[in-house]
Amino acid sequence: MRNWTEDGIAFGADYNPEQWPEQVRCEDLELMREAGVTLVSVGIFSWGLLEPEPGRYDFGWLDRVLDDLHGAGIGVDLATATASPPAWMSQRWPEVLPVDHDGRRHTFGSRQSWCPSSPVYRERSLALVEALATRYGSHPALRLWHISNELGCHNARCYCDVSAAAFREWLQRRYSGVDALNDAWATAFWSQHYTSFDQVQVPALSSSFPNPAHALDFARFSSDELLGQHLAEQAVLRRVTPDVPTTTNFMVSAGQTAMDYGRWAREQDVVSNDHYLVHALGDPRAELAFAADMTRGVAGGPWLLMEHSTSAVNWQPVNVAKAPGEMLRDSLAHVARGADGVMFFQWRASSGGAEQWHSGMVPHAGRDSDRFREVVELGAVLQRLADVRGSDVEADVAVLVDYQNAWALEAPTLPSARVGHLDVAHQVHRLLCERQTTADVVAVGAHPDDLAEVLARYRVVVVPTLYLCDDATAAAVTAAAEAGAQVVVTYLSGTVDERVRVRLGGYPGAFRDLLGVRVEEFHPLLEGVGTALDDGSTGEVWSERATVAADVEVLASYGDGAVAGSPALTRRALPGGGAAWYVGTTLDDEALDGLLQAVCAAGGVAPAAPATGFVDVVRRRDATTGRSWLFALNHGEETATVRVSGVDAVSGADVDGTLHLAPGASAVVAETPRP
Numbered sequence: 143m144r145n146w147t148e149d150g151i152a153f154g155a156d157y158n159p160e161q162w163p164e165q166v167r168c169e170d171l172e173l174m175r176e177a178g179v180t181l182v183s184v185g186i187f188s189w190g191l192l193e194p195e196p197g198r199y200d201f202g203w204l205d206r207v208l209d210d211l212h213g214a215g216i217g218v219d220l221a222t223a224t225a226s227p228p229a230w231m232s233q234r235w236p237e238v239l240p241v242d243h244d245g246r247r248h249t250f251g252s253r254q255s256w257c258p259s260s261p262v263y264r265e266r267s268l269a270l271v272e273a274l275a276t277r278y279g280s281h282p283a284l285r286l287w288h289i290s291n292e293l294g295c296h297n298a299r300c301y302c303d304v305s306a307a308a309f310r311e312w313l314q315r316r317y318s319g320v321d322a323l324n325d326a327w328a329t330a331f332w333s334q335h336y337t338s339f340d341q342v343q344v345p346a347l348s349s350s351f352p353n354p355a356h357a358l359d360f361a362r363f364s365s366d367e368l369l370g371q372h373l374a375e376q377a378v379l380r381r382v383t384p385d386v387p388t389t390t391n392f393m394v395s396a397g398q399t400a401m402d403y404g405r406w407a408r409e410q411d412v413v414s415n416d417h418y419l420v421h422a423l424g425d426p427r428a429e430l431a432f433a434a435d436m437t438r439g440v441a442g443g444p445w446l447l448m449e450h451s452t453s454a455v456n457w458q459p460v461n462v463a464k465a466p467g468e469m470l471r472d473s474l475a476h477v478a479r480g481a482d483g484v485m486f487f488q489w490r491a492s493s494g495g496a497e498q499w500h501s502g503m504v505p506h507a508g509r510d511s512d513r514f515r516e517v518v519e520l521g522a523v524l525q526r527l528a529d530v531r532g533s534d535v536e537a538d539v540a541v542l543v544d545y546q547n548a549w550a551l552e553a554p555t556l557p558s559a560r561v562g563h564l565d566v567a568h569q570v571h572r573l574l575c576e577r578q579t580t581a582d583v584v585a586v587g588a589h590p591d592d593l594a595e596v597l598a599r600y601r602v603v604v605v606p607t608l609y610l611c612d613d614a615t616a617a618a619v620t621a622a623a624e625a626g627a628q629v630v631v632t633y634l635s636g637t638v639d640e641r642v643r644v645r646l647g648g649y650p651g652a653f654r655d656l657l658g659v660r661v662e663e664f665h666p667l668l669e670g671v672g673t674a675l676d677d678g679s680t681g682e683v684w685s686e687r688a689t690v691a692a693d694v695e696v697l698a699s700y701g702d703g704a705v706a707g708s709p710a711l712t713r714r715a716l717p718g719g720g721a722a723w724y725v726g727t728t729l730d731d732e733a734l735d736g737l738l739q740a741v742c743a744a745g746g747v748a749p750a751a752p753a754t755g756f757v758d759v760v761r762r763r764d765a766t767t768g769r770s771w772l773f774a775l776n777h778g779e780e781t782a783t784v785r786v787s788g789v790d791a792v793s794g795a796d797v798d799g800t801l802h803l804a805p806g807a808s809a810v811v812a813e814t815p816r817p
């Protein structure tokens with residue numbers, strides 16, 4: 143298999159020279175060399191130029207681009223160019239355009255306007271992939287195939303008739319017969335009983351609430367359908383160019399849950415991710431850290447940051463530009479968490495089109511700009527980190543997440559709409575980071591057969607609001623606790639099975655025995671209404687009426703309201719040295735931090751390095767040589783200190799015992815080996 147990173151951390155961007163006159167490329171190549179660019183993604187949105195009419199290809203311009211990049215020593219992540227079909231496609235085959243939940247067919251004019259189940263789209267896209275693979279498979283610049291682009295970003299769920307037919311076929315493969323479907327979907331309710339698969343529709347706009355099991359299966363189908371497109375393109379590439387690795391850029395981030403990337407990651411040669419800071423979030427950098435840890439989790443090792451931004455994006459209400467040092471810090475935050483490449487959207491900021499106000503490595507102001515000077519500095523830092531490539535990230539804590547759970551929690555008919563599937567996971571992860579404690583975010587879908595084996599590696603396992611939980615997942619969590627891990631389960635977890643059927647006999651069904659907690663009734667809290675716990679802390683969002691088994695220690699109870707006196711925080715010690723902790727509400731930060739500290743202490747989990755201040759500290763270690771690098775990123779407004787010795791690749795300074803890090807500054811210390 144060809145090596146996509148060459149010998150160091152890959153550095154580059156989406157490169158869209160087709161947006162510019164050909165002579166601009168001379169300057170592009172000169173500036174790329176100056177910045178130390180090693181890899182660029184080419185051709186992502188160029189189907190319309192590559193195939194101006196059905197079956198007539200024009201590769202001349204792309205030949206020249208690839209030859210010039212190769213001449214400049216720059217590798218290419220070549221797109222299959224299928225992300226956005228040309229105008230002729232929907233003009234000739236209007237049924238390719240997707241239909242939204244409310245029954246509106248999209249028009250041509252933006253991007254990614256295609257139905258994931260469309261046979262026409264599939265046929266035309268695969269013809270293009272075959273033509274590209276045949277033409278460029280042996281091009282010396284080619285390092286990696288970039289399948290489509292952010293599959294499902296705008297067309298994740300299509301509700302057209304073609305999709306409905308494909309959904310019915312998918313259901314027929316999933317269920318042995320229509321009675322099995324009736325049983326799984328509880329269709330005795332509201333007269334939804336089916337006598338034939340032909341009667342099943344997609345869960346589009348209807349008179350009242352959808353059946354949650356129907357909606358969940360449609361979410362599963364939709365993820366599988368896009369994965370099917372990915373696999374079809376990949377099959378062509380693997381047949382024509384078996385030695386070239388393939389990737390497709392994921393969108394592991396707060397807002398995107400439509401694709402089960404745990405499942406998808408199993409199909410990748412290289413896992414790559416796109417990440418953008420979302421300023422509407424309370425703490426966008428905490429979300430960055432979570433997303434990067436989750437990308438590593440699904441990848442099972444190093445991965446490629448395919449896109450992030452040098453500065454502002456163009457798709458938020460207010461597009462905040464990055465302050466000096468922020469781009470370096472964000473880039474290193476991804477490398478700290480396992481990225482072996484740092485790439486941006488895009489190389490040169492566009493002058494026209496919908497993304498003309500999106501930042502690039504070369505801004506509108508051109509080379510003579512602080513932004514480009516920072517890009518050059520970043521390239522130099524990454525070159526000094528070449529040996530980090532391939533090393534592991536040290537983590538003793540796992541946070542368990544599941545896309546299927548996210549889909550189940552989309553239902554508009556739950557006890558509370560205030561429970562986001564990642565809210566507690568984010569809070570736990572953020573508080574751990576603030577204590578310099580690294581967590582792996584483990585996605586259930588990535589481990590269909592080996593979840594128990596994976597969880598057995600951790601001293602602490604956190605299971606936050608894992609509403610939908612199948613028996614195998616529950617068994618893996620239980621096994622981890624029984625083998626000695628500290629397991630923390632939070633409210634609503636384990637209450638329904640994979641058919642979203644309630645586990646009866648008291649919540650949290652799947653974890654009731656492990657925790658020794660039996661919840662009789664949920665008492666979700668209205669916005670602005672908190673609950674006081676008898677240890678002085680407060681809870682929000684959730685409370686419940688519960689009882690505990692005799693061997694359970696109650697750490698705190700609800701102090702007021704309808705459930706006063708009921709246990710809110712509990713711990714059950716297990717014979718193997720492990721313990722099962724339960725958290726029945728959304729704790730305030732101080733209380734949850736205290737609890738996590740107690741859990742980490744019980745599990746023997748230490749921070750990556752002792753530190754003061756609001757500093758993110760993560761260690762990567764090369765398993766073969768034992769060399770290690772301590773990444774320290776000061777997100778705070780005061781100087782931070784970190785206990786470490788070695789040489790800082792950012793400043794070049796020797797660090798002897800204590801690193802002093804100015805506000806906003808970053809360091810990567812190649813650690814002095816321990817004697």
Ligand code: GLA
Pocket residue numbers: 291292416418449455456487497500
């Ligand atoms: C996504 C896409 C890019 C670009 C960026 C803008 O990540 O893949 O083509 O639109 O968003 O932030």
